[in-house]
Amino acid sequence: MTEKTESQHTADKITKTAFHHGDLKEALLHACYLVISEQGAEHFSLADACRRAGVSTAAPYKHFRDRDEILAILIARGFEMMTEQLQARVTEAGRGTLPGIVAMGHAYIEFAVTEQHIFRLMFGRNPELKQEARALKSGTDCFTNVIEEVAIFCAAQEYTGDPKPLAVRLWTFVHGVACLQIDEDYDVVAPETDVMAMIAATTPNLLADVLQS
Amino acid sequence: MTEKTESQHTADKITKTAFHHGDLKEALLHACYLVISEQGAEHFSLADACRRAGVSTAAPYKHFRDRDEILAILIARGFEMMTEQLQARVTEAGRGTLPGIVAMGHAYIEFAVTEQHIFRLMFGRNPELKQEARALKSGTDCFTNVIEEVAIFCAAQEYTGDPKPLAVRLWTFVHGVACLQIDEDYDVVAPETDVMAMIAATTPNLLADVLQS
DNA sequence: CGCGTAAGTTAGTTGCGTTAACTTATACGA
DNA sequence: TCGTATAAGTTAACGCAACTAACTTACGCG
Numbered sequence: 001m002t003e004k005t006e007s008q009h010t011a012d013k014i015t016k017t018a019f020h021h022g023d024l025k026e027a028l029l030h031a032c033y034l035v036i037s038e039q040g041a042e043h044f045s046l047a048d049a050c051r052r053a054g055v056s057t058a059a060p061y062k063h064f065r066d067r068d069e070i071l072a073i074l075i076a077r078g079f080e081m082m083t084e085q086l087q088a089r090v091t092e093a094g095r096g097t098l099p100g101i102v103a104m105g106h107a108y109i110e111f112a113v114t115e116q117h118i119f120r121l122m123f124g125r126n127p128e129l130k131q132e133a134r135a136l137k138s139g140t141d142c143f144t145n146v147i148e149e150v151a152i153f154c155a156a157q158e159y160t161g162d163p164k165p166l167a168v169r170l171w172t173f174v175h176g177v178a179c180l181q182i183d184e185d186y187d188v189v190a191p192e193t194d195v196m197a198m199i200a201a202t203t204p205n206l207l208a209d210v211l212q213s
Numbered sequence: 214m215t216e217k218t219e220s221q222h223t224a225d226k227i228t229k230t231a232f233h234h235g236d237l238k239e240a241l242l243h244a245c246y247l248v249i250s251e252q253g254a255e256h257f258s259l260a261d262a263c264r265r266a267g268v269s270t271a272a273p274y275k276h277f278r279d280r281d282e283i284l285a286i287l288i289a290r291g292f293e294m295m296t297e298q299l300q301a302r303v304t305e306a307g308r309g310t311l312p313g314i315v316a317m318g319h320a321y322i323e324f325a326v327t328e329q330h331i332f333r334l335m336f337g338r339n340p341e342l343k344q345e346a347r348a349l350k351s352g353t354d355c356f357t358n359v360i361e362e363v364a365i366f367c368a369a370q371e372y373t374g375d376p377k378p379l380a381v382r383l384w385t386f387v388h389g390v391a392c393l394q395i396d397e398d399y400d401v402v403a404p405e406t407d408v409m410a411m412i413a414a415t416t417p418n419l420l421a422d423v424l425q426s
Numbered sequence: 427c428g429c430g431t432a433a434g435t436t437a438g439t440t441g442c443g444t445t446a447a448c449t450t451a452t453a454c455g456a
Numbered sequence: 457t458c459g460t461a462t463a464a465g466t467t468a469a470c471g472c473a474a475c476t477a478a479c480t481t482a483c484g485c486g
Contacts, residue, residue, distance in 0.1 A: 258472085258473060258474090259474070259475095260472075260474080261473090270473080271477095274474095274475070274476080280473095280475090
């Protein structure tokens, strides 16, 4: 009898998929997302999210194992959002082209900036969170996608080497940009930096081996 | 009374610069450093550090404004350590040379790995911590040093362009490596990655403009 | 030698995460 | 149709951490 009632009744029963609240599970996830987006995961308090959702602080435990499970779900969703956005941008700019690769880099930064705190959560050192099945899967899926796009690019450029190390390089650089940007370290030390321009300028350097062929 | 006889008033009073404990301030900082090194700043509890130092949980407030001041001091010291280590390595490998630049990158990674949690603290998004005067100063000093070394390299290579954007590029890449390495993201997604080799291989690409001249 | 105060203490407040025990209301079977 | 098992909420309590207040100790100086 531990059905989910969400997908089960949706067909016949449109309203009231859940009991008292409507859909507290999702409402709590959204509240947590909002709190984290505003205050950062470091200062995130589950009790705060409960207040916003208008329920007691014990309510979440009817839907989640603990605080960490909620964070793991938000991490997983973050990676899914990121994957979608990267895909959209590379498709738009042209798969298998240099502008396509650059566009993915730009999309990475945009995601990191607009979803700063979720991004920090996704890439922070939280071994117990990131080893959660969902978070782990959506994370690896996201990067698998990047490798795939770089592989398509390599093929289009008739580069016969292994695309994976190149993907790692590109990812590393763009990730460095994202971290330093959202941590405001550029602002302190090199405020003149135009990160988007830097990515566009540096990507060809990182792909020099491919572009020469 | 277990005096430490550290040097604070040094000149007039040699012994017993501190009262009851010896030098609780320093002892607490060390205890906090240990706790963070073991458990990470996220799970760091000041009370835990107090227990290790053998004092009550109220004791720190005679020496520090609050928890955050301690963290800010540790951040500042982290940057100072890092600066020293980068300097030592570039000097050893040769200032103004490509191996020197690569050595700095390697030293950056080594620091990030051996001082994982302090590194995370240094570069995490903690606006209120990083704006602390000491932390801010030692952080900018650290990067100023990197720029200086890149400038020396550029001069040695007779490159007439601005060295700063190059330094930013190098820093960005190496920082990306450091983050992904300590967050164990490479392990999940590209475990074959040899980060030191990657830095050695990629640095010339990032410095292509200089090396061509 | 006595006093001021630096440097500790204990005890109390607040807030969070979590659990236990209780209550409510819904879905399903007799 | 109704009764009941249970899903989904509640309140109340526990332990722990950050911090504060009020008290105590003992060093150092005049």
